[in-house]
Structures are given as structure tokens and as C-alpha cells.
Amino acid sequence: MKVSYVYILKCSDNTFYTGVTSNLHKRLLEHQSSKYPDSYTSKRLPVELMYYTEFTDINYAIATEKQLKNWSRAKKQALIAGEFNELPNLAKKKFSK
Template sequence: MGIYVYMLRCADGSYYVGSTTSDDLARRIDQHNAGSYKGYTFSRRPVVLVWSEHFDRITDGIAAERQVKGWSRAKKEALVRSDWAKVTELSRRRAGRPKQS
């Protein structure tokens, strides 16, 4: 079965990251565009799929979704471009500050 994690570019230029266990990702995107569910994308239609990845294990997909949701706009755009060097660069801590707990 598995899970798809996907990113949409909304009409206002913002990004939405979501997931679906449906085997039909195109149908899920159509649901976003139809406004089937009131949520983030409802007032930001139309939306366009800009990135997706399939995970065999649902737990891996959920972890990836949460991770990407926390990324900066620049890092999300690097992912969309498959610019892995930029994704890596944007992953580094700024100014060498230690991670705060």
C-alpha cells in the first residue's frame, strides 16, 4: 500500500505539504482543486503538484512529511528542483550555533 508525500504550489505562491495513502495521487490533487475539504488549500486554489515521493512504509512517509513541513521556503524550492547540493547547504546550522534543546 504505502503513502505518497506531496507538495503543492498554491495560487498565492505558498506551498502545501501533505500525504495520502490513496494509490491515486492525481485524484487527491483533484480533491484539493475541487475544494472537497476545507483547509489550507481551500482558499488558495488552484493548486499544482510540484513534488511527490512514494514511501512503502507509512511511518517513513509521515516522518518525511513532518520534516519537509518544517523546512524553509528556499529549502522546499531546492527540493522541487532536485537541487540536492542546495538542500544540503540549507540543512547546515547557521553561524555554527549549537542546537538548543
């Protein structure tokens, strides 16, 4: 069974980067070493792993990565902090009258 990971990194400019990989340790080393010099994280080193989760189906991992990339910063911070009960509230849009 092949395991895939979805992960969130905190960059030096305080932004978050979300990615998916089948080898988390190798991918983190690639981020830290600027293996891809034109990438988002290579211009924002160092990076720190803030969150990751495992999947046994790469399709679910990719779908989750896409979902997380659309989340607000506040919602990502709640996920990282393990404040799962806050996630539904952070998903609701606020409309002014």
C-alpha cells in the same frame, strides 16, 4: 504492498502545502475541488503539484511529511528543482556575531 505519497503543492498565493496520502490522484482532485472548504488549500486555489515521492511504509511517509513541513521555502524549492546537493547548505542556520 501499499504505497504512500508525500507531496508538495504550490498554491495560488505562491505558498507551499505539504501532505501525505495513499492515493495521490484522488487527493489532488480533492484539493482542486475544495472538498474540505475550511482547508488551507481551498482558500488558495488553484494548486499545482510540484513534487512527490513514494514510500512503501506509511510511517516513513508521515515522518518525511513532518520533516518537510519544517523546512524553509528555499530548501523546499531546492528539493522541487532536484538540487539535492544544495540541501545540506540550506539546512545550516546562519548566526551573526
